[in-house]
Amino acid sequence: MPKVLISDSLSPRAVEIFKERGVEVDVKVGLKPDELKAIIGEYDGLAIRSNTKVTKDILAAATNLKVVGRAGIGVDNVDIPAATARGVVVMNTPFGNSITTAEHAIAMMFALAREIPAANASTHAGKWEKNRFMGVELFGKVLGVIGCGNIGGIVADRAIGLKMKVIAFDPFLSPERATEIGVEKVELEDLLKRADFITLHTPLTEATKGVLDAKALAKTKKGVRIINCARGGLIVEEALQAAIEAGHVAGAALDVFAEEPAKAHPLFGNEKVVATPHLGASTTEAQENVALQVAEQLADYLVNGAVVNALNMPSVTAEEAPRLRPYMKLAEQLGGFVGQLIDGSLKGVAIEYEGQAATLNTKPLTAIVLKGLLGPLMESVNMVNAPVIAKERDIKVAETKRTNDGDYQTLVRIIVTTDKGTNSVTGTLFGGDKPRLVEIDEVPIEAEVTPFMLFVRNEDKPGFIGKLGTTLGNASVNIATFHLGRTAPGANAICLVSVDQKVDDALLATIRALPSVVRATELTFA
Ligand SMILES: NC(=O)C1=CN([C@@H]2O[C@H](COP(=O)(O)OP(=O)(O)OC[C@H]3O[C@@H](n4cnc5c(N)ncnc54)[C@H](O)[C@@H]3O)[C@@H](O)[C@H]2O)C=CC1
Ligand SMILES: O=C(O)C(=O)COP(=O)(O)O
Numbered sequence: 001m002p003k004v005l006i007s008d009s010l011s012p013r014a015v016e017i018f019k020e021r022g023v024e025v026d027v028k029v030g031l032k033p034d035e036l037k038a039i040i041g042e043y044d045g046l047a048i049r050s051n052t053k054v055t056k057d058i059l060a061a062a063t064n065l066k067v068v069g070r071a072g073i074g075v076d077n078v079d080i081p082a083a084t085a086r087g088v089v090v091m092n093t094p095f096g097n098s099i100t101t102a103e104h105a106i107a108m109m110f111a112l113a114r115e116i117p118a119a120n121a122s123t124h125a126g127k128w129e130k131n132r133f134m135g136v137e138l139f140g141k142v143l144g145v146i147g148c149g150n151i152g153g154i155v156a157d158r159a160i161g162l163k164m165k166v167i168a169f170d171p172f173l174s175p176e177r178a179t180e181i182g183v184e185k186v187e188l189e190d191l192l193k194r195a196d197f198i199t200l201h202t203p204l205t206e207a208t209k210g211v212l213d214a215k216a217l218a219k220t221k222k223g224v225r226i227i228n229c230a231r232g233g234l235i236v237e238e239a240l241q242a243a244i245e246a247g248h249v250a251g252a253a254l255d256v257f258a259e260e261p262a263k264a265h266p267l268f269g270n271e272k273v274v275a276t277p278h279l280g281a282s283t284t285e286a287q288e289n290v291a292l293q294v295a296e297q298l299a300d301y302l303v304n305g306a307v308v309n310a311l312n313m314p315s316v317t318a319e320e321a322p323r324l325r326p327y328m329k330l331a332e333q334l335g336g337f338v339g340q341l342i343d344g345s346l347k348g349v350a351i352e353y354e355g356q357a358a359t360l361n362t363k364p365l366t367a368i369v370l371k372g373l374l375g376p377l378m379e380s381v382n383m384v385n386a387p388v389i390a391k392e393r394d395i396k397v398a399e400t401k402r403t404n405d406g407d408y409q410t411l412v413r414i415i416v417t418t419d420k421g422t423n424s425v426t427g428t429l430f431g432g433d434k435p436r437l438v439e440i441d442e443v444p445i446e447a448e449v450t451p452f453m454l455f456v457r458n459e460d461k462p463g464f465i466g467k468l469g470t471t472l473g474n475a476s477v478n479i480a481t482f483h484l485g486r487t488a489p490g491a492n493a494i495c496l497v498s499v500d501q502k503v504d505d506a507l508l509a510t511i512r513a514l515p516s517v518v519r520a521t522e523l524t525f526a
Contacts, residue, residue, distance in 0.1 A: 087382030096289030144195030147202030314363030335372020344420030355404030445485035
């Protein structure tokens with residue numbers, strides 16, 4: 001039974017779902033990094049929010065970990081490249097808390113415009129300072145949205161309802177989408193110059209880090225108010241403090257901070273600053289949504305192999321997973337086969353899906369072909385990191401799909417090019433679920449992949465098969481199956497022998513020395 005650790009505070013719904021789906025679950029909230037590191041090796045899955053930092057160090061200790069599920073959106077607390085390198089799938093729940101977070105941004109905008117937190121504190125203190133607080137209207141003001149994705153789009157929609165003029169800076173926002181949601185797409189410079197309120201809704205990345213720095217703040221309108229419900233690192237906090245103290249920025253509402261938990265901060269105590277402790281996603285509704293989604297996604301992956309909302313792997317729906325399963329086995333075997341056949345440095349892989357195979361979601365199949373192919377050539381390759389490794393090494397990967405009018409209803413063919421030549425292998429599924437090789441280097445053959453195999457290319461001459469059989473017999477190697485193929489009588493022939501044990505180097509050398517042998521390769525499959 002797979003085992004999952006919940007290491008941040010999640011709605012109890014998550015535990016119920018894991019149990020219903022046959023996943024064992026432990027809840028340990030507030031672990032220190034060393035404590036998490038000491039126990040993470042026990043778990044197949046980890047469910048987190050923003051508190052748990054899934055660092056390279058933690059991942060190195062996570063020897064059984066297959067998946068990290070973020071009950072929420074931002075994954076800047078997960079080292080995704082390190083997770084990918086270790087084959088750990090990272091998932092988030094991209095929509096569950098977006099309305100809630102957008103509402104928090106709007107609430108923060110009102111709080112700033114009407115100084116509600118300060119007025120509230122003063123009134124509770126019995127001061128009745130009616131003349132001290134003078135707000136500004138939102139009506140007719142320009143709201144600048146930096147990052148107009150899910151949350152930014154919802155904020156824009158609500159702000160338009162408040163009769164604000166919304167302008168957005170987002171290089172990935174299409175003009176069509178901008179028109180659809182009623183915002184004016186602008187450049188950052190323009191936004192900074194025109195906005196009365198600026199709200200941030202980008203992820204924290206190298207490109208967005210410090211997007212509001214001293215230089216950017218200097219370009220803003222005097223009296224601008226700034227709302228950040230995305231990530232603290234988007235604003236250079238010292239620059240914001242200076243701009244507030246200089247009277248240029250009229251106020252800031254911050255839900256997130258560069259260092260969290262933020263228990264002491266130079267901006268704390270400043271009446272122009274409204275602060276909340278990363279509450280953007282904290283509503284009952286959003287927490288139910290994200291807990292339910294993350295538990296379903298993790299359980300689906302660990303139990304059925306379905307991949308939803310993964311940031312480092314192609315998706316596989318729960319419906320597709322059972323259909324894909326025999327193909328995954330076939331694709332991995334074909335990749336592994338050709339990976340052991342090739343000689344020279346890999347340049348390109350072409351994967352052809354024919355017939356039924358062409359109707360499938362082939363992205364995960366291609367990922368597992370690459371895993372099979374690269375596995376014999378390097379350490380620690382898995383389905384998650386294989387496409388990244390291929391890209392890093394400049395190995396061109398091409399997929400083609402075509403309907404098939406040949407002998408087989410379904411075929412997967414892998415053609416690998418190296419600096420020394422080309423090898424190919426083709427397979428099908430017998431009876432819908434049993435992988436079979438049907439062609440090696442364009443020579444037809446019909447064979448099952450077994451743990452120990454011997455591949456021989458030979459001249460098609462009488463007496464060769466007997467000699468090969470005797471050589472194996474003399475070495476006490478038992479033959480399980482013997483498959484032959486040739487393009488034409490007397491032409492190049494191949495034989496694929498399944499044996500009960502590994503063929504050692506000395507025996508391989510004897511086989512290579514047999515007359516008619518062109519090449520002999522030993523193949524192993526885990
Ligand atoms: N305060 C809180 O509790 C919460 C905070 N968040 C934060 O909000 C962020 C946004 O969430 P979503 O809207 O769901 O994400 P999203 O992916 O739907 O939208 C992000 C938008 O930012 C844009 N973007 C990316 N790089 C950019 C750049 N360099 N300049 C301008 N725009 C850029 C993207 O094109 C995209 O449209 C999350 O990454 C997370 O960090 C999310 C939920 C709760
Ligand atoms: O979903 C996000 O990105 C959030 O920032 C929410 O964070 P939290 O789950 O409340 O720690």
